[in-house]
Amino acid sequence: MNGQDLLEIMEGIDPQYIEEGAKKPLFRNKWVRFGLIAAACLLVGVTAYLLGRGKSSIPDPGGEATVAYSITLNDDPSVPYFPISYFECFRYGLLPEGADYMGEDNLYKITEKDIGEPMGIVTGSMDPSLIGCKVYHFASFSEYASICIIDTPEGYQFFEGNKWFKWPRRGTAFQEVLSKLDLPEAIERIEVLGPGMEHIRDLDVSVFEEIMTLLGRQRDKETTVADMETEGECILSFTNRQGFRLTLDYYPSLPCFYSGDGFYVLSKEDADLLNDLLKD
Amino acid sequence: MEDAQIVDLFLQRREEAITETTLKYGGRLQSLAFVIVEDGQTADECVNDTYLQAWNAIPPHEPRTYLYAFLARITRHLALNCCRDRSRLKRKALITSLSTEMEQCLPARDDGFDQLEEKELRDALNRFLQTIGRQKRYLFIRRYWYMDSIEEIARQCGISESNVKTTLYRLRTGLRSYLKKEGFER
Numbered sequence: 001m002n003g004q005d006l007l008e009i010m011e012g013i014d015p016q017y018i019e020e021g022a023k024k025p026l027f028r029n030k031w032v033r034f035g036l037i038a039a040a041c042l043l044v045g046v047t048a049y050l051l052g053r054g055k056s057s058i059p060d061p062g063g064e065a066t067v068a069y070s071i072t073l074n075d076d077p078s079v080p081y082f083p084i085s086y087f088e089c090f091r092y093g094l095l096p097e098g099a100d101y102m103g104e105d106n107l108y109k110i111t112e113k114d115i116g117e118p119m120g121i122v123t124g125s126m127d128p129s130l131i132g133c134k135v136y137h138f139a140s141f142s143e144y145a146s147i148c149i150i151d152t153p154e155g156y157q158f159f160e161g162n163k164w165f166k167w168p169r170r171g172t173a174f175q176e177v178l179s180k181l182d183l184p185e186a187i188e189r190i191e192v193l194g195p196g197m198e199h200i201r202d203l204d205v206s207v208f209e210e211i212m213t214l215l216g217r218q219r220d221k222e223t224t225v226a227d228m229e230t231e232g233e234c235i236l237s238f239t240n241r242q243g244f245r246l247t248l249d250y251y252p253s254l255p256c257f258y259s260g261d262g263f264y265v266l267s268k269e270d271a272d273l274l275n276d277l278l279k280d
Numbered sequence: 281m282e283d284a285q286i287v288d289l290f291l292q293r294r295e296e297a298i299t300e301t302t303l304k305y306g307g308r309l310q311s312l313a314f315v316i317v318e319d320g321q322t323a324d325e326c327v328n329d330t331y332l333q334a335w336n337a338i339p340p341h342e343p344r345t346y347l348y349a350f351l352a353r354i355t356r357h358l359a360l361n362c363c364r365d366r367s368r369l370k371r372k373a374l375i376t377s378l379s380t381e382m383e384q385c386l387p388a389r390d391d392g393f394d395q396l397e398e399k400e401l402r403d404a405l406n407r408f409l410q411t412i413g414r415q416k417r418y419l420f421i422r423r424y425w426y427m428d429s430i431e432e433i434a435r436q437c438g439i440s441e442s443n444v445k446t447t448l449y450r451l452r453t454g455l456r457s458y459l460k461k462e463g464f465e466r
Contacts, residue, residue: 003383004375010382010424011357012402015349017409021421022308022348206439210446273449276442 071150071159072124073135081148081159087197088160092138092147110149110156116142122150129153144243161244184208186240192278193235193247200234207277208238214266214274215248215257234278250274283347290338298331305348309355315427316359316375326358333358356425378427384452387460401464408458412451419444420451 071081086102089095094108116137122130134151138158141147146161190203190211231253239245250257255271257264266274281300289297309330313323333354343350363375409417419437422428430448434441 003379003381003386006382006385006401007375007378007424008360009398009402009405011353011360012398013409013421013425014406015343015346015353017406017417017421018349018352018425019346020414021418021425022352204439204443207443207446210443210450213450273442273446277440277446279442 071122071127071130073120073148074123075120077124079145079161081150081161084147084158084160088147089158090197092141092158094158108158110158114139115149115156119145119148135159141243143241146243146245181238181240181244181246182242183238183240184212186242187238188241189237189239191237191239193237195233195235197235203278210277211236211274214270214277215264236278250278284344287338287342287344287347290335291342298335301331301334301347301351305351308348309351312352312426313355313359316356317362322362323359326355326362329358330355356427378424381448381452382424385455385459387456387464401459404459404462404464405455407462408455411458412454416447416451419447423448 072079073081084092084094086095089102089107090097095102096106099106116139119135119137121135122133125131130150130152133153136149136151138144138147138149148159148161149156150159187205187208190205190208192200192203194200233249233251236248236250237245238247248257252271252275255266255268255274257266281304286297286300286304289300306327309327310323313326314320317323317326330351334351337350337354341350360375409420412420415437419433422433422436423430428436430441430444434444437444
């Protein structure tokens, strides 16, 4: 038995598949079933990491330390919301292009026209003054639940939601993270971002499954790569229809990923395949 | 005309069966044959032979619900046979390339598989195809049944060539694992 024999045996496959192959399926708008349980904890949101990284690079305009608490809403207490971060502001056009800090003088001022439909009220917060505050959609992104406006005692404030705040247990809970984000069905956008979260290019959402497959084939966590020099670093961003997104740091020169709980090394072959997918 | 009506014409031994089949599926069968043999005249011969074989095979077959698949299978078989004959002089690049790709699906090579009945392997193939999603199946079938080029599949599906290649690579390794799991191993 060789490859040609198998090619000929293909001849006898079920006629329904031959008929199916004669009709073109929808590729851009419809998703196939996603079977990537093995991708495990790789996709862990790097949000916390990015938040930390962002804070360290942004000058503090006030010179005073402040504490920001997360809040939860009555309609979905499992999703914590945090005061919006510097990096996320660019997604929603809340900071001028190229702004290198976030402060009262350059942050978008919320007015009544920005107040969208009600989302609920704050039911959980370490800051008692926020409990019971009304929460609204941001009118410019009314379909998104990832950003909201809270009517605080100090005035309106933007908060951003994070659906994957807790790292999944390695190798077991990845499916749970994906289902929280309704992925892959709800995938809306895949972007390649620069190290500073600047947009580089969009990818066709149909490559999501292939990317997940490659991530799922990583070797065991590797910590030594953390000190190595990298080249071509980028961030992969996966946004769902509600605006929630997962981000993942990719270091093609190593090649490995940073996924919140450590670095994960890819084989050369998988890295080459992934690099192909990430190209223009 | 509906497929069932065309099959009825075959069953009644009426020559309009061939005319209607040509009208409905002639172009697609010709394209299928041409992709494999890469020669217009040979492709035409394959299609004409397809009609003859269909005429002889219906009855006893009554492919009312899968007429195209029935005809396409004959065309593919004839076209591959043409290639095999011609490969005595020069092995055809497409078949060689596809055979090499399919080789990767086999968990064991050579005599280990010779003892296996083709039917078992075909059944396993069908079960594997059932387990993958429709879009993946489409890519697999277009490549290894219709023998389309990567470029053509990418164009048809509106996705990148690298995406097609990666998906096919995954499918081949997936099939290999599946066959291994099903006991197709030395």
